[in-house]
Ligand code: FES
């Protein structure tokens with residue numbers, strides 16, 4: 001890490017006069033929690049110009065999760081400026097802003113909560129000191145409010161903009177004093193997000209909207225058989241389409257998957273699409289054309305007999321003999337699904353000599369411009385300092401835009417021409433090419449003691465490996481931690497637990513999908529817990545609480561949920577209620593679902609109640625929005641057709657067969673937030689995992705039908 | 717040359733008459749508020765008004781729109797003050813925002829034709845618009861709110 005002195009940021013900001021970059025950067029490595037602080041250097045998060053203009057950089061790409069407000073809010077709160085007074089700019093992977101410019105793992109707020117407040121607080125302290133020295137008074141007699149420093153006794157004041165030059169000469173304090181939570185003016189308040197107006201009049205610029213001088217458009221034909229690659233192509237007919245300029249082969253790299261497609265470049269996107277239809281391409285399908293999802297899944301079912309690698313082993317499960325009538329066993333299956341952000345993947349790339357310039361919607365600016373081993377420079381053979389990124393608003397990520405494959409592909413096209421190229425994926429491309437959320441199959445077993453206490457619990461996950469597919473930290477002799485995410489970490493007090501992992505080879509690229517493997521393994525585990533409750537003859541809520549004698553966040557969430565959902569209120573015949581909860585790296589949420597079994601067999605979802613546990617909350621209304629959205633996304637994965645392959649090809653193409661939930665299918669959703677201090681937890685993902693199991697459990701309660709396979713029918 | 721009137725401005729474009737209006741609006745005229753989501757009339761991200769009707773510009777040939785009145789999200793109001801835009805801001809509807817131009821353009825036609833829609837009418841009119849972020853509960857709420865705002869504005873004496 002380079003240490004940059006703040007002096008180097010004092011510069012002439014054009015017509016605005018002297019500008020002051022303020023800010024203390026205290027992030028450690030990406031994904032690590034930040035205390036204790038390991039590295040500290042000065043870096044530009046806040047720009048105050050002598051004219052009074054204040055700019056705050058949002059370093060967490062706005063992908064719909066609300067960081068465009070939540071991140072600047074953390075800084076503004078301590079800086080004592082209102083969000084109306086600041087200009088917010090999305091950062092572009094600038095080195096000075098560190099390696100944590102990424103949106104993933106619901107990490108934006110939970111990992112920055114105190115660090116970014118320190119950024120604001122240290123700047124404020126310097127500004128107060130600057131005013132105090134101007135007046136020749138003690139800084140302790142001054143305070144800041146509304147982008148102005150006041151002298152308490154005399155009432156004198158100086159606006160921040162007028163303090164820029166003096167403040168620039170003062171060292172930033174390393175341990176600024178943070179405000180007491182009760183004095184927060186922004187944090188914890190439901191405030192309108194500043195990006196909303198831009199998103200209601202067409203002026204928000206997404207990657208797909210950017211226009212660069214001299215730019216042309218490209219569409220890429222990729223092998224429809226996943227795993228196949230280019231043998232040869234004939235572009236003569238394509239080149240006859242008006243507007244088509246040239247056709248080039250192009251390699252895309254996703255983890256261990258490398259494939260070459262054919263890019264048609266044209267004056268406009270429509271012409272590129274027309275040209276693409278006229279291509280004659282011969283593919284090398286390498287035997288993958290025989291692949292059938294049905295056969296693969298049958299193989300996964302057989303692999304259950306393998307012992308697998310032990311993930312966690314608590315207690316001494318083998319020492320216990322459980323009477324056969326006290327054992328419960330079940331097998332659960334979950335499918336592959338696609339991410340489908342509404343903004344199709346796209347990237348503009350321009351390559352001039354050894355310089356690469358990019359305009360794109362990405363979740364990971366830091367990995368585009370960074371110098372790490374998994375960053376873009378490695379994949380395109382360009383020095384990181386020669387990569388310039390222009391990051392935009394992002395029309396949905398859900399994990400798909402954590403990856404660089406579509407950027408690599410755009411660069412590989414741009415390397416072959418001497419103008420900028422905008423590559424846009426069609427919806428069919430996103431549906432047919434992947435990467436997809438991997439399926440997980442789960443074998444579960446629970447054992448009761450003679451006294452009826454749950455004493456043993458086993459969960460074995462059989463699935464392809466995420467680490468293997470993305471080619472990161474993969475070791476065939478070690479459990480892929482991503483694939484067993486959270487299964488041994490729930491708060492339930494079960495004395496003997498063994499979790500295990502059986503890896504299945506797979507040639508289809510797989511990816512993190514919103515809430516990652518928790519979106520599948522939680523379905524298996526939380527439905528199975530319901531099975532155990534029924535076996536024990538207990539109400540599923542009481543059964544869970546009986547396993548939670550010690551205080552825990554999960555217990556708090558369930559107790560709140562029990563109350564706010566009216567769990568004990570009787571339901572009419574034909575209706576049922578289900579509950580599920582899930583704690584994992586991103587956070588913790590519990591949900592109840594109420595359903596009614598209609599006379600025509602349909603299941604109507606009457607109501608969903610969610611309790612999300614956050615520790616601290618920045619914008620409650622945004623949290624509700626996120627949780628509602630997570631539930632609707634989970635509904636899609638629970639009941640809509642999955643991604644399957646026949647003869648090596650994905651059988652779905654677009655929204656007419658790869659269906660997503662629509663407004664008419666949206667249930668009533670009621671979200672409750674717990675922000676009672678303690679560990680700060682994430683917002684974007686935790687709403688997802690509990691929904692499918694809570695729904696399946698409700699269907700069981702209403703109909704007696706146990707769904708052990710997703711997607712399942714809303715018809716019994 | 718095809719003559720198009722978009723948001724009351726006339727453009728002459730030299731394009732393939734089969735080119736979908738979507739790409740003419742975005743790539744040729746340069747108004748990028750109208751979005752591409754599926755290209756096959758399934759998601760509604762590309763909805764614009766053609767003579768006051770909501771059409772999916774991804775499947776509307778530009779020739780069909782020649783000499784007609786086209787309104788895009790950029791032309792929904794002059795100052796971002798259409799009742800729907802106000803309600804959208806009040807209720808904080810958008811997440812990523814990508815689908816919202818289409819949602820607003822569909823909702824605008826609904827409100828014009830049915831100034832007091834109930835939930836069923838909203839669901840029926842808005843089912844052609846996908847939102848992957850799942851802002852549907854808020855879309856419903858904001859349409860009701862916009863109906864109120866529209867009525868209040870209508871009552872104001874001129
Ligand atoms: S892009 Fe036109 S309906 Fe989807």
Ligand code: FES
Nearest residue numbers: 812813815847849
């Ligand atoms: S707000 Fe993101 S798709 Fe609707």
